[in-house]
Amino acid sequence: MRRNIRPLPRGVALVGAGMSKFGAFPEKSSRDLFVEAYLSMIASIDKDIDPAEIEILYLGNFSSDLFERQGHTAPIMMDAVGLSPRPAVRVEDACASSGVALRQGVMAVASGMYDLVLVGGVEKMTNLPTSEVTDTLATAGDSLYEIPAGFTFPGFYAAMATAYMHKYGMVPEDLMKVAIKNHENGALNPLAQFGVTIPDWMQGRIKSAIKKGKPAPTWTSVDDFLHDEAANPTIAWPLRLFDCSPITDGAAALLLVPADRALEYTDSPIYITGTGQASLPALHDRDDLSSIEAARLAAEEAYAMAGITASDIRIAEVHDCFTIAEVIATEDLGFFERGLGYRMAVEGATARDGTKPVNTSGGLKAKGHPVGASGAAQAVEIWKQMRCQAGPRQVQGDIPLALTHNVGATGSTCVVHVYERRS
Amino acid sequence: LNELEDIMDESQTLPFTAFAFNQLLAQKKLMVSRCRDCGSLYLPPRAVCPACRSCNLEWSPASGKGRLAAFTSIAIGPSFMNEQGFSRDNPYISGVVELEEGLKISARITGVDAKNPASIQIGLPLEVEFLEVGDKTYLAFRPME
Numbered sequence: 001m002r003r004n005i006r007p008l009p010r011g012v013a014l015v016g017a018g019m020s021k022f023g024a025f026p027e028k029s030s031r032d033l034f035v036e037a038y039l040s041m042i043a044s045i046d047k048d049i050d051p052a053e054i055e056i057l058y059l060g061n062f063s064s065d066l067f068e069r070q071g072h073t074a075p076i077m078m079d080a081v082g083l084s085p086r087p088a089v090r091v092e093d094a095c096a097s098s099g100v101a102l103r104q105g106v107m108a109v110a111s112g113m114y115d116l117v118l119v120g121g122v123e124k125m126t127n128l129p130t131s132e133v134t135d136t137l138a139t140a141g142d143s144l145y146e147i148p149a150g151f152t153f154p155g156f157y158a159a160m161a162t163a164y165m166h167k168y169g170m171v172p173e174d175l176m177k178v179a180i181k182n183h184e185n186g187a188l189n190p191l192a193q194f195g196v197t198i199p200d201w202m203q204g205r206i207k208s209a210i211k212k213g214k215p216a217p218t219w220t221s222v223d224d225f226l227h228d229e230a231a232n233p234t235i236a237w238p239l240r241l242f243d244c245s246p247i248t249d250g251a252a253a254l255l256l257v258p259a260d261r262a263l264e265y266t267d268s269p270i271y272i273t274g275t276g277q278a279s280l281p282a283l284h285d286r287d288d289l290s291s292i293e294a295a296r297l298a299a300e301e302a303y304a305m306a307g308i309t310a311s312d313i314r315i316a317e318v319h320d321c322f323t324i325a326e327v328i329a330t331e332d333l334g335f336f337e338r339g340l341g342y343r344m345a346v347e348g349a350t351a352r353d354g355t356k357p358v359n360t361s362g363g364l365k366a367k368g369h370p371v372g373a374s375g376a377a378q379a380v381e382i383w384k385q386m387r388c389q390a391g392p393r394q395v396q397g398d399i400p401l402a403l404t405h406n407v408g409a410t411g412s413t414c415v416v417h418v419y420e421r422r423s
Numbered sequence: 424l425n426e427l428e429d430i431m432d433e434s435q436t437l438p439f440t441a442f443a444f445n446q447l448l449a450q451k452k453l454m455v456s457r458c459r460d461c462g463s464l465y466l467p468p469r470a471v472c473p474a475c476r477s478c479n480l481e482w483s484p485a486s487g488k489g490r491l492a493a494f495t496s497i498a499i500g501p502s503f504m505n506e507q508g509f510s511r512d513n514p515y516i517s518g519v520v521e522l523e524e525g526l527k528i529s530a531r532i533t534g535v536d537a538k539n540p541a542s543i544q545i546g547l548p549l550e551v552e553f554l555e556v557g558d559k560t561y562l563a564f565r566p567m568e
Contacts, residue, residue: 135501142529144441145467148561149529150497150504150517158495159519166545233511237496237540282467284519284527289493 005304008110011259013269014419016045017383019376022193022250022368024126030064030073030251031080034122037251037373038081044383045255046266051081054255055114057088058105060098060121061372066136068124077120092372094140095321097121098252099375099406099415103275105256106417115258121373122251133247137371140409142282154244156283156410157322158236163289164324165238168339172238175323176226177346179242179365182320185352186362188393193248193368198222205231243323248368252376254383268387274308274418276301283410292411295332299405299416303334306401306418310334313418314399315385316356317378319407320363326350329405330358333416357395360385375406375415386421398423434482439470447482449560451553455526457483466526486523487551489564494518494532496540507556514538520549520564534565 018040020033028036042051059074070076074088091101098121105119125133137153151159164170179198186192187200196204202225210216219225226232232240255265262269278297280286286293303309310333318333320326327341335356336344344350350358361367361381364374382402384390402419437443439456444467447454456468460477466485471478497504498514509515516532531554535543549564 130499131502131505134499138501146529147501149531150500150509150515151495151529152497152499152501154499155495155497155517158497159493159517162495162545163493163519234496234498234514236498237514239495282529284529286527289519 005301007305010110010112012106012109012272013257013259013262014254014272014383015257015262015265015269016041016255017380018044019191019252019380020250021191022248022370025249028249030068030122030124031076033124033249033251034077034120035080037120037253041253041255049265054083054116054118056086056108057118057120058091058101059088060091060101060375062092062094062097062123063136068127077122093413094408095371096375096406096408096413096415097372100277102254102376102379102417103277103415106272106275109256109258115261117256119254119256119376120252121376123370123372124249125247125370126249146282152236154236154239154322157324158239160289161238161324167290170342174342174346175243178323178326181351182359182363182365185360185393186366189362189367192362192366193246194366239322245321245364245369248370250368250370250373252373252380254376254379270383270386271420271422272417273420274302274306277415280412291328292332292414294411294414295329295405295407298414299333302416302418308401308418312401313403314401315360315395316358316403316405317361317381318358318405320359320365321369326358333405352393352395360390360393360395378404378406382419386419437482439468439480444468448553448562453485453487453551454482455485456480464524464526466528489520489522489549491545491547491549492519492521492527494543496537531561531563533563
């Protein structure tokens with residue numbers, strides 16, 4: 001079934017990457033967020049650029065239709081950044097929308113069809129009340145056979161967590177370590193929705209209670225706090241609030257050019273040398289519920305295209321829509337053996353100073369998860385880290401190879417990219 | 424046996440659609456589609472066999488017996504479940520059930536303690552239940568008696 005995987009027919013370079021602030025912004029629409037990301041991307045380009053050179057936009061967006069009652073989003077974004085009448089394409093693969101938009105952009109440059117390709121992602125989620133956000137996200141599942149069973153997105157990942165726990169002996173407390181680590185990273189990211197560590201969050205709650213004259217919570221540790229059903233309520237057992245990524249408004253933008261033109265725009269381009277994508281049926285139609293086969297296949301394709309293996313990857317941004325998703329991702333990508341992902345997280349291997357730093361941006365968990373923008377925003381972090389521009393969260397040492405892993409729904413879409421820095 | 428033959432005869436005129444599957448559920452029948460060429464079984468039903476790409480399929484009754492493969496107790500549900508009275512204080516169980524035939528399907532799980540999900544064991548033997556809510560019939564499974 002697998003086609004013969006070849007290197008890209010023409011090299012592709014990332015020469016600019018930017019994102020909006022992630023959070024809840026009642027005063028901003030999708031187009032405001034996208035303009036913010038676009039201008040941040042233009043500002044990141046080291047040398048001169050004439051934006052009129054940009055030829056096409058591939059825009060990841062999951063559901064502006066339901067979130068904002070606005071369909072046909074791509075031409076609106078293209079116009080908002082002053083680039084009409086150039087073609088603009090919306091890509092929808094649920095939460096993998098902008099990871100897949102990036103793949104379309106890579107193919108557009110690699111094919112020789114276009115030279116300057118704008119890739120973006122945007123989602124404006126906070127207009128709706130939480131119950132309607134839950135319903136909107138549920139449209140990424142199978143509306144005929146999964147949703148009638150009562151499943152929500154936290155519910156799907158919670159079910160995967162029970163399968164994983166049963167198979168490998170993980171306990172829900174192990175997942176809390178993933179949340180604590182990603183909030184530590186998010187606290188160092190000024191664009192993150194939650195720029196605060198969980199211990200600081202807990203202290204803030206205590207101070208706020210005292211200030212309001214309420215009895216001060218008696219948490220004596222972060223463990224205490226995370227086990228308190230009032231502070232960290234169960235959403236879908238075994239997942240609690242702090243196991244879930246938030247509801248977020250945000251956008252991201254990237255500029256791709258042919259590798260042989262990269263130095264016109266920067267002396268420090270990042271080359272995208274591998275791209276892989278796969279799809280899967282509904283969760284119940286899979287042999288193994290404790291892993292995501294499409295992620296393994298997408299990674300296999302991206303590694304083969306780049307001519308590398310999992311162990312060559314220095315850092316990765318993975319799709320931690322839920323804490324369990326990060327654990328499973330680190331196994332699907334081949335970083336750790338099956339059943340060891342949670343132990344490696346607990347032991348600190350995925351921390352910034354670990355052997356395989358994962359989600360230095362704070363991940364979807366702390367940075368925020370504007371679903372259609374998350375894949376492109378992952379590339380923004382890799383851009384910063386590989387160019388030593390990540391500030392206080394900068395991973396120490398050289399980063400010659402990095403990876404992004406973006407998942408739609410329960411893994412019905414997975415897309416993986418490999419990034420290379422050449423000295 | 425005659426009854427089974429009746430069910431099979433009747434269902435053979437139905438297309439392999441969700442509409443037909445739900446019609447059968449409303450008649451308290453859990454039916455799968457079976458490839459006449461390679462024998463593969465499908466739940467949800469399919470019109471095209473992914474194993475051999477044949478379009479020569481038929482409806483076939485499922486045992487309705489299986490085991491719990493994965494589950495969750497949902498405290499924050501979708502609107503249609505909230506409307507049925509479920510809430511943070513009254514959670515419900517959704518799961519993936521593996522039937523004796525080796526097929527897996529998403530379903531509600533009843534007859535277990537949704538407020539104490541840690542007490543629920545993966546591998547729990549289950550049998551099919553047809554959950555009637557208003558004018559709809561939902562696929563559910565309960566612990567085997």
